[in-house]
Amino acid sequence: MSTKYSKSAAFAATLAAAALFLSACAGTTETEEPAEGGEALSGAIVIDGSSTVAPNTEVAAELFQEVQPDVQVSVGVSGTGGGFEKFCNGETDISEASRQIKDDEVAACEANGIEFVELGIANDGLAVVVNADNDWATCLTVDEISSMWRAEGAVTNWADVRAGFPSHEILLYGPGTDSGTFDFFTEEINGESGSINPAYSDIGEDDNAAVLGVQGAIGNTAFIPLSFVDAAGDSIRAVEIENESGDCVAPSLDTVLTGDYNPLGRQLFLYPSADALQKPQVLAFLEFYVTNQAAIAETAGFIPLNADQEAEALDRLNSLL
Amino acid sequence: MSNTSGRTRVAVNATQSSTIRLDKVGIDIRGELFRAVLLLSIMLGVVMLATLLIFVAVRGGDRLDLNLFTQMPSSINVDTSGFLPAIVGTTYVMLGVLVTIVPLGVSAAIYLEEYADRDKWYNRIIEVNIQNLAAVPSIVFGILGLAFIVRGPLNLGFVAFAGSLTLAMMVLPTVIIAAREAIRGVPPTLRDASLGLGATKWQTTWRQVLPLSVPGIVTGTILAMSRAIGETAPLLLVGATTFVRFLPESAFEGAYSAIPVQIYQWAVRPQDEFRVLAAAGALVLVALLLVMNSFAIWLRARSRKEI
Known part of the structure; x- marks a missing residue:
């Protein structure tokens, strides 16, 4: 049908544009007409959700608009939970999430007849950070981290975390409950999403506040996205975490990519709705985003998808075309 | 004795x-x-x-340059990134607040001062509630705006005017209280003289009381607008986005951003260059506020001269 045709024409255009953008990949066998041959798209794309994913999507949107200047992409930061609330109410085209969608959110979407697809779009590591003067916590196990963060019976002194640690009071800093980072951390460390030591300091959506908190005293600790660790310099230190195979692994681009940094390495997701996928500009944007994910992640300071994840995202995308 | x-x-x-x-x-x-x-x-x-x-x-x-006022926000070229859509968005939102709060606030004040019988219980309840409204946290107005203005009965969607109405609800008590003080300050002898000469209540209010109250009303409006222009939390709830690279189509259509929301989003970034940009944005906001208030003060001085 004609809509089908215009869609594929749009993809050809974006693909060609993507090829132009990735100038490193010169010499592709693209024989179709470049951008002028495709149709210029217009319309709006409303994106909302995780403030962690937003910087990456903003870069994607900006690059996409160089190709399709008439498409109006807006990116909001309601948080992963707040984003799904609007998404399942049919108010946004794409929801960004720093964790997978929860069962109750799926139910809320179903109740409103909103169908969706999940696309992995980048990787991110969650770092447990300590004060720069803390010289004892080099590698922690998940159980040890949980002993500080669990909802009940949490220890308040480093001496109780592991025998041999010096006696220093522990103060905890972490993001608020609307944050996907919060959900992800509590799920992986405490075994239950949302279960947390009530004594922790809630820094809302401002991870820099957690950095300041950890700088404040020798015993302080927090969990923040890896990108904030790099920017904070030497004032704080990310601890190594003992992974499933018993190795101590520091968070880095490589260890997150390979999956060795577990369980706190995570994927970041996009959730386009089925209705939005009917709009050619949304499909074109997703195509652009996934095919250029490596370049976008690098520009935005994120960790790209690994080969397997990229193949999976492309598969999902192709099934939508 | x-x-x-x-x-x-x-x-x-x-x-x-x-x-x-x-x-x-x-x-x-x-x-x-x-x-x-x-x-x-x-x-x-x-x-x-x-x-x-x-x-x-x-x-x-370091980032205080013209780009701040003329450029779209950019996550790629942070050095030349600007606040243009946010400035336009904030202007739309504030114009919406202005055209809402002045007629509503002044009318409410005239009713309470000139018409309401203060012995009636319902008028006393209105009075007390207006004072109380001024103390409600702004985020509550955001939730109210999301439920009743963006969705619900008004169903405006996530547009600039929905933000205007939400902020207007928040600052309306300020205008009402200031306008009431101004109206109360008009000497009763003036009203008596006007009525005594055969003017109707409407004529007295419109031609005698209101013109004399203008300076006080303008002061209240300045205070209200100054509070509204810096609000972030309610705007985030009613849909101000943090990243748009286009200007809002109108106050009733399309996505918009606002300066405080843009500042907030950049201030919490890990990279220092964004946080510098946020600080520069705070200066843009102060500049806009000064322009707005200078105009109001000029207006007030002019109306005083006429009196």
């Missing part, structure tokens, strides 16, 4: 003694002390404001 005259005598004595002291010593210690306390109070406010302004000026000074 003897009590009253006793008090009067004390007052007279006190005045005399203080005059005498002034004559003798040349310094009124209590008066000087009072003056010092007053000066300290105003200094505290000024010093806090100055500290804040100097801090953002130092932090954002």
